[in-house]
Amino acid sequence: MEELINYLLQFGRLSQEQIAMIQSKVKPKTIKKGAYFSQAGQVADKIGYITDGVFRVCYYDKAGEGYTRYFVYENRFIADINSFRDEIPTAEYIEAVTDSTLLVFSKTGFEELSNTITGWSDLFSKITSYVMENKMRASSNMLVQDAQTRYLHFLDHYPGLANRVPLSMLASYLGITASSLSRIRKK
Amino acid sequence: MEELINYLLQFGRLSQEQIAMIQSKVKPKTIKKGAYFSQAGQVADKIGYITDGVFRVCYYDKAGEGYTRYFVYENRFIADINSFRDEIPTAEYIEAVTDSTLLVFSKTGFEELSNTITGWSDLFSKITSYVMENKMRASSNMLVQDAQTRYLHFLDHYPGLANRVPLSMLASYLGITASSLSRIRKK
DNA sequence: TTGTTTTTTTGCCATTTGGCAATTGACACC
DNA sequence: GGTGTCAATTGCCAAATGGCAAAAAAACAA
Numbered sequence: 306m307e308e309l310i311n312y313l314l315q316f317g318r319l320s321q322e323q324i325a326m327i328q329s330k331v332k333p334k335t336i337k338k339g340a341y342f343s344q345a346g347q348v349a350d351k352i353g354y355i356t357d358g359v360f361r362v363c364y365y366d367k368a369g370e371g372y373t374r375y376f377v378y379e380n381r382f383i384a385d386i387n388s389f390r391d392e393i394p395t396a397e398y399i400e401a402v403t404d405s406t407l408l409v410f411s412k413t414g415f416e417e418l419s420n421t422i423t424g425w426s427d428l429f430s431k432i433t434s435y436v437m438e439n440k441m442r443a444s445s446n447m448l449v450q451d452a453q454t455r456y457l458h459f460l461d462h463y464p465g466l467a468n469r470v471p472l473s474m475l476a477s478y479l480g481i482t483a484s485s486l487s488r489i490r491k492k
Numbered sequence: 493m494e495e496l497i498n499y500l501l502q503f504g505r506l507s508q509e510q511i512a513m514i515q516s517k518v519k520p521k522t523i524k525k526g527a528y529f530s531q532a533g534q535v536a537d538k539i540g541y542i543t544d545g546v547f548r549v550c551y552y553d554k555a556g557e558g559y560t561r562y563f564v565y566e567n568r569f570i571a572d573i574n575s576f577r578d579e580i581p582t583a584e585y586i587e588a589v590t591d592s593t594l595l596v597f598s599k600t601g602f603e604e605l606s607n608t609i610t611g612w613s614d615l616f617s618k619i620t621s622y623v624m625e626n627k628m629r630a631s632s633n634m635l636v637q638d639a640q641t642r643y644l645h646f647l648d649h650y651p652g653l654a655n656r657v658p659l660s661m662l663a664s665y666l667g668i669t670a671s672s673l674s675r676i677r678k679k
Numbered sequence: 680t681t682g683t684t685t686t687t688t689t690g691c692c693a694t695t696t697g698g699c700a701a702t703t704g705a706c707a708c709c
Numbered sequence: 710g711g712t713g714t715c716a717a718t719t720g721c722c723a724a725a726t727g728g729c730a731a732a733a734a735a736a737c738a739a
Contacts, residue, residue, distance in 0.1 A: 374632045387625055390618065396629075430617030431577065434624060438574055441628040442583075445561045448634055448667030451697095451725070472687065480635030485726055487688050638695070638727095659717060672696055674718050 306331075308380050309354045309408055316435075317428040326421055330414035334407045342383060342399040342407075349388035349395050350412045355379050358405020359469050361478075364397045373478040375440055376402070376463070376470060383407075386433050389415075402470050452481045453489050493518075495567050496541045496595055503622075504615040513608055517601035521594045529570060529586040529594075536575035536582050537599045542566050545592020546656050548665075551584045560665040562627055563589070563650070563657060570594075573620050576602075589657050639668045640676050 309331070310324055319327070334353070336342060342360060343349045360383050362374045374397065377383045388395040389412070410418075419426045447455045456479060460467055467475060476486040496518070497511055506514070521540070523529060529547060530536045547570050549561045561584065564570045575582040576599070597605070606613045634642045643666060647654055654662060663673040 372636055374629070386621055390621075427613055427617075430614075430621065434573055434577075434617065434620050437621060437624040437628060441624060441631060442561070444628060444631045444635060448631060449559055449664065453725090477636065482727060483687070484689080484728085488726095491688085640695095669697060670717070671698085671719080675696090678718085 306408065308356065312354070312380055313428065313432075316431050317424060319422075323422050327418060330418055331408045331410055334409045336401045336405050336407065338401055338404050340401050342401065343385050343388070343395055344398055345396055346394050348392050349385040352382060352384040352386075352389060352410045352415060353407040354382050354409075356406045356408060358407075359402040359466070360405065361400050361402050361470070361474060362397055363400055363474075363477075371474075371477065373474045375443070375478065376466060378463075378466065378469075382432065382436070402474065447480060452479060452485055453492075455479045455481075456486065456489050493595065495543065499541070499567055500615065500619075503618050504611060506609075510609050514605060517605055518595045518597055521596045523588045523592050523594065525588055525591045527588050529588065530572050530575070530582055531585055532583055533581050535579050536572040539569060539571040539573075539576060539597045539602060540594040541569050541596075543593045543595060545594075546589040546653070547586055547592065548589050548657070548661060549584055549586055550661075550664075558661075558664065560661045562630070562665065563653060563661075565653065565656075569619065569623070589661065634667060639666060639672055640679075642666045642668075643673065643676050 306328060310319070310327070313319060313327070331354070333356075336358075342353060343351075345364065355378060357379060359376060359378045361376050362383075363371050364374070365371050383399055385395045385397065385399065387393070446458075450458070459475070459479065472486055472490075473483045476483045479486065481489075493515060497506070497514070500506060500514070518541070520543075523545075529540060530538075532551065542565060544566055546563055546565045548563050549570075549572075550558050551561070552558050570586055572582045572584065572586065574580070633645075637645070646662070646666065659673055659677075660670045663670045666673065668676075
């Protein structure tokens with residue numbers, strides 16, 4: 306809870322009353338490894354702040370093969386923001402990679418905050434565009450690097466994360482096969 | 493001008509007065525091929541709506557080699573939104589790939605719209621997150637496809653664009669060398 | 680613990696892509 | 710018409726990566 310508030314304060318000012326208001330709209334939730342926080346085809350009805358655990362945003366091809374777009378872990382928000390805002394179905398899955406705990410804003414709770422706290426939706430869209438820009442830059446950068454460079458960059462940009470996610474998921478995030486990643490890892 | 497309004501209307505409602513207000517804050521601008529709309533190290537002080545031409549968002553490595561993150565063309569906004577909002581220096585260049593014309597919002601003009609038009613900044617952040625999500629999805633998808641698939645996808649997703657941008661820029665967008673793209677093209 | 684299932688590693692070979700250099704082509708300028 | 714400049718094509722070979730299958734290791738369940 307503490308962390309959530311500190312995270313928000315990085316992006317804008319909040320009064321004590323506003324903080325109390327936010328805290329009152331958030332509910333703890335646990336989710337098991339392998340379960341989905343949101344699923345393709347459904348409308349995302351909540352926004353989560355991860356207090357413990359790792360999630361991945363992913364999709365599946367016709368053959369059922371899963372591809373990881375990116376990972377999100379402690380002290381970050383996880384949500385399909387476009388689905389949530391416009392109430393349209395998601396295109397992707399948000400899957401718990403480990404057993405996890407979250408603080409969750411419901412759709413109605415979030416809207417109450419938008420109506421009560423001046424600048425709340427601006428603050429949130431600031432977070433959103435900041436995060437998305439980084440995600441986009443990351444995958445755009447990977448495109449022009451070879452597999453080993455991508456892996457090494459991942460290791461020092463997300464220290465420890467490589468040990469918390471299955472190799473196969475990491476491989477699909479890096480855009481290589483599991484075998485290739487295993488070989489690169491040997492070095 | 494017509495197109496700008498129609499584009500905005502796709503993302504939210506606007507009254508006649510609001511439309512007039514928007515139109516009064518926008519100024520036409522032309523920019524020559526090769527010139528920059530915004531540059532790394534500077535603070536982006538404007539948002540452009542492209543009425544004619546093609547731009548690319550790009551960066552350079554130490555060796556001076558340029559890499560294209562993505563292209564933007566007619567009837568879309570071009571801006572470094574995080575730099576513009578927070579008044580921090582951009583990390584990237586926005587370069588005119590062809591001679592182009594724009595409609596430009598200045599920082600002050602844009603702020604006046606935010607203060608005058610209820611929901612203006614929500615409407616704009618809706619556009620931003622929608623566009624960024626798509627850009628991110630595009631480069632994330634490319635990561636798991638081979639070069640030829642990426643090229644073919646580009647051709648039918650952006651019809652005609654391949655003929656408007658130099659091969660070398662397209663190659664760097666696709667994450668391959670100019671030679672490789674040239675070979676793929678032969679087929 | 681034991682057996683079962685899933686994930687990871689490894690070997691082998693085919694294919695893709697990169698790197699480099701030479702050639703060709705387009706275009707502007709003299 | 711010649712000449713310089715820059716972009717695009719092509720050939721050659723090396724390096725990176727994929728595909729597939731078998732073996733090994735790890736995770737999980739009974």
